[in-house]
Amino acid sequence: MILLQRLRSLIFLVCLPLVTAGVCLAALADFRISSNDAARAQIYPRLWAKILTRMAGIRVRVTGMENIDPQATYVFAGNHCSQLDIYSFQGYFPHDFRWIAKKELFDVPIFGAAMRKVGFISIDRTRGRKALKSLNLAAERIGAGSSVLIFPEGTRSKDGRLHPFKAGAILLAIRSGVPIVPVGFNNASRLLPKGKLLPSSGEIVIRIGHPIPTEKYTPKEKQALAAILHDKVAELLDPIHLPKEEPHPLKNG
DSSP: OHHHHHHHHHHHHHHHHHHHHHHHHHHHHHHHHSOOOTTGGGHHHHHHHHHHHHHTTEEEEEEOGGGSOTTSOOEEEEOOOOTHHHHHHHHHOOSOOEEEEEGGGGGSTTHHHHHHHTTOEEEOOSSSHHHHHHHHHHHHHHHTTOOEEEOTTSSOOSSSSOOOOOHHHHHHHHHHTOOEEEEEEESHHHHSOTTOOSOOOEEEEEEEOOOBOOTTOOGGGHHHHHHHHHHHHHTTSOGGGSOOOOOOGGGGO
């Protein structure tokens, strides 16, 4: 059984770049022979993710879809503890959405062109006017009807637990003016923790919470919204993903 799992994991790792390149080329070819329909093109990133999760023996279950309007635009915000968060959400989350990716990825041959074609949103992570302009353009895209997923922690959690949210990601939701929806990714860190290359088979459970309106928040209140969102995401997580409780200063006195 262990040997079979290792073989499956190795096949996943070897096929990852091949599947990615193949799906990107298929998407670009489709755009050449048909209309530039970004909504229709979402079948390609969804196919990409489903192929990879199935190769790794990973099952995905999504709960809480009744909490959102399938026709509405949202900023989805979740914990980030594994690379599998991306595959599971892309492959099995039924709501139409786009990814926000750093602008450098759009310069990668074939991959970057495919990202543009399917409507992914570029954002500049540097500081200064370019970054602010990039943020405003992304907010306009979202406000015009493009739902997105963000990971407010900024990077993958090393221990699989929820960490504080960075307010910059929350600012994007405030400026777009659309509700922000808490998302909880469960068990992904056990199957593929940060720093590991070979995934284990198993089930990932994605829980969708209730939308949080953003209209009443100003950019100066991004920290307050980040704290509320953090608590809402925590409510969607299994205990192993919850932040460690800090010891009370009086208890050690």
